[in-house]
Amino acid sequence: MNACVDVGLAPQTISHDVLAEKYLKAGETCADDVFRRVARALASAEKPDQQSHYETLFLANLRAGAIGAGRIMSAAGTGIQATLINCFVQPVGDCIQGHDDDGYPGIYEALREAAETMRRGGGVGYDFSRIRPRGAQVKGTASLASGPCSYINVFDQSCSTVESAGSRRGAQMGVLRIDHPDVLEFITAKRTPGRWNNFNVSVGVTDAFMHALQADQTWHLVHPASPGAALQEQGAYQRSDGLWVYASVAARSLWDTVMRSAYDFAEPGILFLDRINQDNNLAYCETIEATNPCGEQPLPPYGCCDLGPIILPRFVRHPFGMKGEAQFDMEAFAQCVALQVRVLDNVLDVTVWPLPAQQAEAAAKRRIGVGFTGLGDTLCMLGLPYDQPQGRAMAVRIATCMRDSAYAASVALAKEKGAFPRFEVEGYLAPGTFASRLPAALQKAIRTHGIRNSHLLSIAPTGTVSLAFADNASNGIEPAFSWTYTRKKREADGRTSEYTVEDHAWRVYRTLGGDVTQLPPGFVSALQMGAAEHIAMMQAVQPLVDTAISKTVNVPADYPYDDFKNLYRQAWHAKLKGLATYRPNSILGAVLQTTPVSTASATSATVDTVCTAAIDPMRAVIERRPQGALQAVAEKVEYWTQEGHKTLYLVVSFLPVATADGVGVQERAIEFFMPLGQSGESQQWITSSMRLLSLAARGGFLERALGDMRKVVWDRGPVRLGHHTKQDGSKVPLWHDSEVAAIAYALQQIIAQRNAGNATEPVEDELAFSEETSDQAPVMVGKKCTECGAHAVIRKDGCDYCTQCGFTGSCG
Numbered sequence: 001m002n003a004c005v006d007v008g009l010a011p012q013t014i015s016h017d018v019l020a021e022k023y024l025k026a027g028e029t030c031a032d033d034v035f036r037r038v039a040r041a042l043a044s045a046e047k048p049d050q051q052s053h054y055e056t057l058f059l060a061n062l063r064a065g066a067i068g069a070g071r072i073m074s075a076a077g078t079g080i081q082a083t084l085i086n087c088f089v090q091p092v093g094d095c096i097q098g099h100d101d102d103g104y105p106g107i108y109e110a111l112r113e114a115a116e117t118m119r120r121g122g123g124v125g126y127d128f129s130r131i132r133p134r135g136a137q138v139k140g141t142a143s144l145a146s147g148p149c150s151y152i153n154v155f156d157q158s159c160s161t162v163e164s165a166g167s168r169r170g171a172q173m174g175v176l177r178i179d180h181p182d183v184l185e186f187i188t189a190k191r192t193p194g195r196w197n198n199f200n201v202s203v204g205v206t207d208a209f210m211h212a213l214q215a216d217q218t219w220h221l222v223h224p225a226s227p228g229a230a231l232q233e234q235g236a237y238q239r240s241d242g243l244w245v246y247a248s249v250a251a252r253s254l255w256d257t258v259m260r261s262a263y264d265f266a267e268p269g270i271l272f273l274d275r276i277n278q279d280n281n282l283a284y285c286e287t288i289e290a291t292n293p294c295g296e297q298p299l300p301p302y303g304c305c306d307l308g309p310i311i312l313p314r315f316v317r318h319p320f321g322m323k324g325e326a327q328f329d330m331e332a333f334a335q336c337v338a339l340q341v342r343v344l345d346n347v348l349d350v351t352v353w354p355l356p357a358q359q360a361e362a363a364a365k366r367r368i369g370v371g372f373t374g375l376g377d378t379l380c381m382l383g384l385p386y387d388q389p390q391g392r393a394m395a396v397r398i399a400t401c402m403r404d405s406a407y408a409a410s411v412a413l414a415k416e417k418g419a420f421p422r423f424e425v426e427g428y429l430a431p432g433t434f435a436s437r438l439p440a441a442l443q444k445a446i447r448t449h450g451i452r453n454s455h456l457l458s459i460a461p462t463g464t465v466s467l468a469f470a471d472n473a474s475n476g477i478e479p480a481f482s483w484t485y486t487r488k489k490r491e492a493d494g495r496t497s498e499y500t501v502e503d504h505a506w507r508v509y510r511t512l513g514g515d516v517t518q519l520p521p522g523f524v525s526a527l528q529m530g531a532a533e534h535i536a537m538m539q540a541v542q543p544l545v546d547t548a549i550s551k552t553v554n555v556p557a558d559y560p561y562d563d564f565k566n567l568y569r570q571a572w573h574a575k576l577k578g579l580a581t582y583r584p585n586s587i588l589g590a591v592l593q594t595t596p597v598s599t600a601s602a603t604s605a606t607v608d609t610v611c612t613a614a615i616d617p618m619r620a621v622i623e624r625r626p627q628g629a630l631q632a633v634a635e636k637v638e639y640w641t642q643e644g645h646k647t648l649y650l651v652v653s654f655l656p657v658a659t660a661d662g663v664g665v666q667e668r669a670i671e672f673f674m675p676l677g678q679s680g681e682s683q684q685w686i687t688s689s690m691r692l693l694s695l696a697a698r699g700g701f702l703e704r705a706l707g708d709m710r711k712v713v714w715d716r717g718p719v720r721l722g723h724h725t726k727q728d729g730s731k732v733p734l735w736h737d738s739e740v741a742a743i744a745y746a747l748q749q750i751i752a753q754r755n756a757g758n759a760t761e762p763v764e765d766e767l768a769f770s771e772e773t774s775d776q777a778p779v780m781v782g783k784k785c786t787e788c789g790a791h792a793v794i795r796k797d798g799c800d801y802c803t804q805c806g807f808t809g810s811c812g
Contacts, residue, residue: 008511009471009507009508009511011471012471012472012501012502012507014467014472014501015467015468015469015471015472018464018467018468019031019034019468019469022070022073022074022464022468023073023074023468025037025078031468031469032063034073035059035062035063036059037076037077037078038058038062038068038072038073038076038077039055039056039058039059039062040055040077041076041077041350042058042072042076042343042346042347042350043055043058043346044350045346045349045350046346054342057339058339058343061336061339061340061343064314064332064336065310065311065312065314065315065336065470066308066310066311066336066337066339066340066343067308067309067310067311067465067469067470068084068307068308068343068344068347068465069086069305069307069308069309069460069462069465070086070464070465071083071084071085071086071121071122072084072307072308072347073465073468073469074121075121076347076350081120081352082120082121082352083117083120083121083122083351083352083353083354084306084347084350084351084352085122085304085305085306085347085351085353085358085362086122086123086292086305086306086307086460087122087123087124087125087171087292087293087294087297087304087305088117088122088123088124088125088292088299088302088303088304088305088354088358089124089125089126089127089290089291089292089299089300089301089302089303090110090113090114090117090124090125090126090301090302091104091105091110091126091127091301091302092104092105092107092110092126092127092128092130092131093105093106093107093110093130093131094130094131094132094225095107096108097109100130102130104130104301107131107151107154110126111154111155111158113354113355113357114126114155114158114159114172115158115162116354116355117354117355117358118159118162119162119354120352120354122304122354123171123172123173123292123293124171124172124173124293125172125173125174125175125290125291125292125293125299126155126172126173126174126175126290127175127176127177127204127289127290128148128151128152128174128175128176128186129148129175129176129177129180129204129289131145131147131148131151132145132147132223132224132225133145133147133148133180133181133182133221133223133225133227133246134146134147134149134150134181134182134185135147135227135228135230135231135246136223136225136226136227136228136231137225137226137227137228144228145225147182147185148176148180148182148186149182149185149186149189152174152186152189152196152199153195153196155172155174155199156172156195156196156197156198156199159172159198159199160197160198171198171200171293171294172198172199172200172293173199173200173201173202173290173291173292173293173294173295174186174196174199174200174201174202175201175202175203175204175271175289175290175291176201176203176204177203177204177206177273178203178204178205178206178209178219178254178258179206179209179219179220179221179222180221180222180223181221181222181223181246181247183203183221183254184249184254184257186201186203186268187203187257187258187261187268188257188261189201190261190265190267190268191261191264191265200267200269200293200294200295201267201268201269202267202268202269202270202271202291202295202578202580203258203268203269203270203271204271204273204289204290205270205271205272205273205572206273206274207272207274207275209251210569210572212251213251213252213255216250216251216252217251218248218249218250218251219248219249219250219251219254220239220245220247220248221245221246221247221248221249222239222243222244222245222246223243223244223246224242224243224244225244226244227244227246231246255565256565258270259561259564259565259568260561262564262568262581263561263564263565263581263583266580266581266582266583269295269578269579269580270568270571270578270579270580271290271291271295271298271577271578272571272572272576272577272578273288273289275572275575275576275577276288276298276548276577276578278432278433279432279433279434279546279577280298280433280434281428281433281434281435281454281455281546282300282365282422282427282428282454282455283427283430283432283433284424284427284428284430285422285424285427286300287300288300291548291578292305294460294461294550295548295550295578295580296369296371296458296459296460296461296547296548296549296550297369297458297460297547297548298547298548298577299367300361301357301361302355302357302358302360302361303361303362303365303367304358304361304362304367305369305458305460306344306347306348306362306367306368306369307344307368307369307371307458307460308340308343308344308347308368308369308370308371309370309371309372309373309459309460309462309465309476310333310336310337310340310370310371310372310373310402311372311373311374311466311469311470311473312328312333312372312373312374312375312377312378312398312473313374313377313378313381313470313473313504313505313508315328315329315330315332315333315336315378316328316329316378316381316382317329319381319382319505319508319509319512320381320383320508320509320512320514320520320522321383322512322513322514323512326381326382326383327382328378328382328394328397328398330397330398330401333398333401333402333405334401334404334405335405337370337401337402337405337406337409338405338406338408338409338412339409340370340406341368341370341406341409341410341413341452341453341456342409342413344368344369344370345366345368345410345413345417345452345453347368348362348363348366348368363421364420364421364422365420365421365422365453365454365455366420366452366453366454367453367454367455368453368455368456369455369456369457369458369460369547370402370406370456370457370458371457371458371459371460371462371476372398372402372459372476372477373462373465373466373470373473373474373475373476374466374470374473374474374504375395375398375474375476375477375478375479376474376475376477376478376479376480376505376526377473377474377480377503377504377505378394378398378505379391379394379395379479379522380480380505380509380522380523380524381505381508381509381522382394382522383520383521383522384522385521385522385524386479386524386529386533386537387479387524387528387529387530387533387536387537391524391537392536392537392540393540395477395537395540395541396540396541396544399541399544399545400544402457402544403438403456403457403544403545403546404438404439404442406456406457407438407442407446407451407456408442408445410451410452410453410456411442411445411446411449411450411451411452413452413453414449414450414451414452415449417452418450418452419449419450419451419452420450420451420452420453420454422454423450423451423454425446425447425450428446428451428454429443429446429447434546435546437543455546455547456546457544457545457546457547458545458547458548459476459477459541459545459548459549459550459551460476460550461475461476461478461550462475462476463475467501470504471504471507472501472502472503472504473503473504473505474503474504474505476549476550476551477537477538477541477549477550477551478526478551478552479524479525479526479529480503480505480506480525480526481525481526481527482503482525482526482527483502483503483506483516483519483523483525484500484501484502484503484506485500485501486498486500486501505523506519506523509523526554527554527556531553531554531555531559531563531564531567531581532570534551534552534553534554535553535567535570535571535574535576535579537551538551538571538574538576539574539575539576542574542575542576542577543575548577548578549577550580551580552580552581552582553567553579553580553581553582554581554582554583555567555581555582555583556583556584557583557584559583564581564583567579567581617657617658617659617666617668618657618666618668618700619700619701620700621698621699621700622655622670622698622699622700625670625671625698626655630653630654630655630670630671631653631654631656631667632651632652632653632654632671633651633652633654633750633753633754634649634650634651634675635649635650635651635652635746635750636648636649637649637650637721637743637746638721639719639720639721639739639742639746640719640720640721641716641717641719641720641739642716642717643716648674648686648743649674649675650672650673650674650690650743650746650747650750651672651673651674651675652669652671652672652747652750652751652754653669653670653671653672654667654668654669654670654754655667655668655670656668666755667754667755668697669697669702669751669754670694670697670698671694671697672690672691672693672694672697672747673687673690673691673694674686674687674690685740686743689709689740689743692705693705693706693747706744706747706748707744709740709741709743709744710736710741710744710745710748711737711741712737712738712740712741712744713737713738713741714737714738714739714740716738716739718735718736718737718784719735719736719737719738719739719741719742720733720734720735720736721734721736721742721745721746722734722745722746722749735785737784
């Protein structure tokens with residue numbers, strides 16, 4: 001039975017908000033309406049005379065806690081042409097168009113297929129390792145290749161412009177092998193702010209590399225494609241196996257580069273490719289090179305994630321032992337898992353497929369992923385610390401029950417509906433595969449009857465479904481992040497709201513009369529345990545999951561770097577399939593902010609006040625302009641275009657508002673206009689823009705509006721306004737891509753000057769706009785500089801060099 005119902009918990013406001021935003025459709029008002037829609041849609045795959053029967057069973061299972069992943073809960077039964085599959089792997093070949101020699105789609109064909117997949121609602125993972133490296137020969141055009149990283153830029157931009165079904169941006173995972181010649185560029189790419197914002201990235205690491213690392217050996221960066229003449233002159237050569245060695249590096253040095261990026265930027269993640277393929281039930285007919293964006297599903301080309309987590313706290317009886325001995329109902333859980341297998345198998349038959357190749361791959365192997373969410377809260381409610389052996393032992397019991405129930409149910413489905421078409425019993429049960437470790441009775445049943453689904457288990461992150469349907473139970477296999485925390489949420493108009501969110505187990509404990517100021521030992525959050533305990537839980541559960549586990553190992557900001565590096569070696573020795581870490585720091589910031597809640601306020605809070613959004617006074621909506629005069633700043637803005645020197649006067653009005661803590665006052669820009677009497681073609685659009693910016697300012701999304709203006713490009717050449725300060729303290733002119741962008745920059749500086757004038761700290765950068773230089777703009781002699789914006793980058797001594805500011809490109 002639902003623990004929420006048992007203890008009389010009213011839904012949290014955040015749960016209703018997420019439910020309404022992500023899952024409710026026209027005419028639906030609550031989670032049960034969603035369950036009815038989903039049950040009806042998935043039962044439609046059954047024989048007509050059985051559909052009503054299975055609709056009733058599926059609905060009961062949803063109410064019991066067997067929910068679908070986000071795409072299923074959002075799109076099933078809606079009639080929209082969106083996929084019910086969360087994620088796919090998209091193959092990418094080593095050619096521009098058509099298919100390469102191994103049948104993989106060319107880069108732009110893969111881009112088209114990925115765009116269609118994201119448009120239908122699916123995230124996409126890619127292995128870019130087949131693309132020839134920078135400097136390789138392209139014989140068809142007598143040119144040199146630009147390398148996979150340049151094409152990842154294209155995929156990233158495509159993702160940012162393709163809106164997925166359901167108004168959701170598509171998630172992406174980019175993988176590159178540790179032996180690819182461009183792996184160093186790949187590892188460090190996301191150190192550049194703004195690059196690959198729509199990608200998670202992981203390095204595919206082989207056992208051979210890990211052995212080379214242990215032995216402190218040299219490592220070859222190789223590819224089948226021939227390097228250009230310049231690289232061959234520098235020493236590139238062909239090995240006896242036919243691969244070209246582009247460079248040789250110290251394995252330890254390469255590993256340190258990976259680790260330093262992971263330590264400072266939380267990426268790249270690590271995939272242990274050999275372990276993934278050795279454990280694969282279908283090793284006899286496929287090779288896996290990539291995963292879905294969150295890493296819990298290693299998949300072959302065109303493979304899919306058909307996922308359905310089960311809410312574990314629903315199966316805890318007598319939580320915290322307050323009304324009897326706390327127990328986990330394994331029998332009820334096993335029944336729930338068995339029916340979930342049928343549900344997810346039906347998803348494959350009723351979903352819309354973005355691509356025929358995806359449908360064919362799914363039909364041939366019928367991969368599904370039964371999983372769970374709320375493990376951390378379940379252990380809390382059973383009084384078992386997550387970071388202790390007894391907690392891991394219970395997790396193993398739950399995962400074992402899930403494995404055996406799922407595989408038995410799939411065998412039963414095979415007897416009814418047939419085994420998956422690519423099933424070959426000797427390969428499937430060959431030594432080393434996951435299936436070869438199943439109990440003898442299950443292996444015998446598979447030999448006798450076959451099995452309906454090649455893979456059955458996957459433990460995924462469950463962020464929004466956990467919020468919407470599980471009362472913020474801890475996410476997936478993770479421990480709770482915090483018992484109460486502030487969650488930032490971006491609204492449709494660009495504003496950011498904040499919600500105080502309470503962990504489900506914490507709420508249950510408080511409601512049952514527990515003292516939340518003195519939590520029992522079973523309450524252990526992600527930030528309270530060591531990294532080794534995170535890995536230990538993965539090590540305990542991974543052998544019982546036939547695909548993989550999405551889990552983040554949290555470490556504190558001051559975690560020693562050498563210890564951090566060892567975590568990944570520990571993961572490899574533990575035979576994990578991958579590892580992702582998160583260390584909060586000044587570069588990354590914090591995803592969630594924990595918020596202390598006093599006992600008095602927490603106990604007496606109603607459901608409406610518990611999750612009241614803490615609105616930033618600088619972003620709150622102001623319905624109308626206040627009456628009377630406002631304090632204002634008038635600035636003379638001087639800038640230079642190809643037409644010469646220009647002058648403009650702008651006025652910005654400010655409104656005093658309270659600071660977020662309520663104890664001070666700050667000034668908020670609220671109105672923009674241009675005084676009368678100025679003439680010229682450009683001033684007309686400036687006047688219009690000022691009115692629109694005033695609306696944006698009162699709507700609370702001024703920063704985004706100004707940021708968008710900064711990106712505007714025109715064909716009249718660059719505009720010079722302001723200065724760029726180099727690292728040595730010297731200043732060079734700053735260039736913008738258009739007059740629109742320059743005016744937006746000027747307004748940002750006016751606001752910054754106003755805020756700095758009211759601050760106690762001095763302003764570090766000079767914000768003056770006038771410049772004592774010639775009115776004649778200089779002739780631009782090259783491509784755009786990424787540092788100062790001037791179109792003045794030339795090739796000098798084999799490197800990119802900016803003649804305006806002295807910035808040196810990749811050679812610097």
